[in-house]
Amino acid sequence: xxxxxxxxxxxxxxxxxxxxxxYLIANDGVYxxxxxxxxxxxxxxxxxxIRGLSRIEPVFYLKHGKIPAILxxxxxxxxxxxxxxxxxxxxVWRDGEYHLLSPxxxxxxxxxxxxxxxxxxxxxxxxxxxPAHFSGTDDKDxxxxxxxxxIGRLNKTTEVLFRVGVxxxxxxxxWDEVFDGSLSGVVDVLNKEEGGDVPA
Numbered sequence: 001x002x003x004x005x006x007x008x009x010x011x012x013x014x015x016x017x018x019x020x021x022x023y024l025i026a027n028d029g030v031y032x033x034x035x036x037x038x039x040x041x042x043x044x045x046x047x048x049x050i051r052g053l054s055r056i057e058p059v060f061y062l063k064h065g066k067i068p069a070i071l072x073x074x075x076x077x078x079x080x081x082x083x084x085x086x087x088x089x090x091x092v093w094r095d096g097e098y099h100l101l102s103p104x105x106x107x108x109x110x111x112x113x114x115x116x117x118x119x120x121x122x123x124x125x126x127x128x129x130x131p132a133h134f135s136g137t138d139d140k141d142x143x144x145x146x147x148x149x150x151i152g153r154l155n156k157t158t159e160v161l162f163r164v165g166v167x168x169x170x171x172x173x174x175w176d177e178v179f180d181g182s183l184s185g186v187v188d189v190l191n192k193e194e195g196g197d198v199p200a
Contacts (some may be wrong), residue, residue: 004052005050006052007168008052014053017142017195020035020145020167021033022034022166023045023180024060025050025053025057026053026054026055026056026100027049027050027051027052027053027055027056028044028047028055028056029044029046029047029048030044030046030048031044032045032166032167032169034112034145034167037063038062038063038064038093038121038146038163039061039062039063039121039145039146039147040059040060040061040121041059041060041145041164041166041168041196042056042059042060043057043058043060043171044049044058044133045169056140058161058171058183060164060173060177062121062138064098066176066177066178066179066180067091067098067121067179068179068180068181069096069179069180069181069182070175071091071100071179072175072179072181072183073147075089075100075124075151076158076186078102079151079154082153083128083155084128084129085108085112085128086125086126086127086128087105087109087112087122087125087126088102088103088105088114088125089101089102089124089125090103090120090122090124091122091124092118092119092120092165093119093121093122095133103115103116103117111128111137112125116135117131118157120146121144121147121150122146122147123146123147123148123149124149124151125133125149125150125151126151127151127153127154128152128154128155128157129152129153129156130152131159131189132150132151132152132153132159132160133152133161133189134148134150134163134170134174138150139157139170142165142170143165143168144167145165145166146164146168147162147163147164147165147178148162148163148165148170148176149161149162149163157186157187158185158186158187159186159187160175160183160188161190162174162175162190162191172190173190174190174191175188
């Protein structure tokens with residue numbers, strides 16, 4: 001019987017696929033994989049070298065295709081109509097197409113409280129005149145499995161930033177990974193970062 005020099009053991013857990021998500025151990029670190037009827041994602045959660053294993057590449061796609069750009073334009077116009085107040089909009093897949101919804105909410109200059117949409121594909125909120133970035137509050141609130149987006153600098157050159165969230169782990173996405181069409185007059189923060197690095 002041949003024996004490998006390197007062994008691997010999972011401590012305190014069960015090896016197998018989880019109902020909500022699964023951790024994957026690879027040569028370049030640990031990933032989390034999740035899949036539902038709307039989104040598929042496999043994203044890194046810890047970078048490190050683990051010898052003897054294969055590498056994994058991050059994977060993300062929308063099961064029903066990218067979201068039409070017109071829905072982004074409608075959301076942006078909604079936010080620009082009241083640039084001094086934060087707003088929330090959600091995009092859901094329903095009856096064979098994407099829909100933009102505005103649930104009951106209370107927006108203020110630096111906070112918006114809203115009724116969460118079940119089964120949303122994308123949660124999108126505005127940051128008024130502040131840059132497009134995810135705050136510590138956003139990190140605490142955004143613990144589901146969906147895309148999260150923020151639109152900022154509504155009073156200047158508008159910025160956008162997107163990420164897929166997998167139960168509290170995040171991976172940044174470019175605008176054109178989420179939407180079908182072209183982005184005009186708005187800066188994608190991820191595109192302007194050299195090498196596509198995650199914004200600080």
